[in-house]
Amino acid sequence: MSDRSAAPGDLALVESLVNTLDIESGADSLDTPEGRARFGLAEGEVERARELRESLRAALLAHAGHAPHREVTPLGELLAAAPLLVTVDAHDGSARLAPAEAERPPLLSRTAAAVAQALIAGTWTRLKACEAADCHWAYYDRSPAGRGRWCSMQVCGARAKMRRYRAK
Numbered sequence: 001m002s003d004r005s006a007a008p009g010d011l012a013l014v015e016s017l018v019n020t021l022d023i024e025s026g027a028d029s030l031d032t033p034e035g036r037a038r039f040g041l042a043e044g045e046v047e048r049a050r051e052l053r054e055s056l057r058a059a060l061l062a063h064a065g066h067a068p069h070r071e072v073t074p075l076g077e078l079l080a081a082a083p084l085l086v087t088v089d090a091h092d093g094s095a096r097l098a099p100a101e102a103e104r105p106p107l108l109s110r111t112a113a114a115v116a117q118a119l120i121a122g123t124w125t126r127l128k129a130c131e132a133a134d135c136h137w138a139y140y141d142r143s144p145a146g147r148g149r150w151c152s153m154q155v156c157g158a159r160a161k162m163r164r165y166r167a168k
Contacts, residue, residue, distance in 0.1 A: 007140035010114035011127050017049070017111065018056050018129065018138035032143075039107050042152055049107055052078055056111070060129035060138055069129075082112035 007015040017039065020029045023128035030034030030046050030053075041049055053125035055075040092164035096118045099105030129136045130151035141148035 005140070005142075007119065007127055007138075008123060009121070010110075011118045011140065011141075013023075013055055013110060013114050015127060015138045015140065016142065017053050017107070020053060020147065021050075024134045040104060041107060045107070052108060052111060057129050057136055057138070059164060060127055063125045064128040064131055064141075066129070066131055069133075079112040080116065082106075082107065082109040084113055091145060099133055125149065 006012045020035060021027075028047060028050075029038075030041070036046065037041065039049065049074055054070070055078050057071075058072045058077045061068060085100050086095055086098050086118045087098045088095050097113050097120075099113050100111030101109060112145060115124060123140075126136060126141045126146060127147065128141050129138055132151075137151040139148070139151040150160070
């Protein structure tokens with residue numbers, strides 16, 4: 001849906017997970033083997049991934065100043081179960097949060113690390129969900145003031161403005 005460029009760094013994982021569901025059409029890429037493979041998910045892990053996706057969507061809606069789209073498990077509760085480690089580069093001393101599981105870390109741990117890194121970088125609140133009720137697509141708000149409202153001005157923004165105009 002969005003015509004915007006992907007979120008920076010590891011936030012692209014969060015953005016792409018939220019965008020696995022096209023609310024307007026109902027298509028969920030986690031239903032396909034290819035969609036699950038993008039996130040390293042086995043078929044039995046899909047329900048937990050969907051729960052994480054919708055909790056992330058609620059947080060991204062909050063970043064844009066909107067109420068949750070539905071009742072969800074609070075994101076903090078889900079991420080609290082993800083073990084993370086602080087890793088320090090021996091060459092330059094830089095530190096980074098990483099999933100505790102070195103080989104094939106679970107999606108929850110990779111997501112928790114991405115959120116933590118974005119929080120440190122100050123980019124977490126720039127990842128938002130479109131305010132259009134039939135969209136809620138995740139996008140990274142690169143506007144100078146950080147007050148973007150729609151994933152696409154040409155689609156969702158234009159529809160909202162047209163509805164407002166017709167209502168007058």
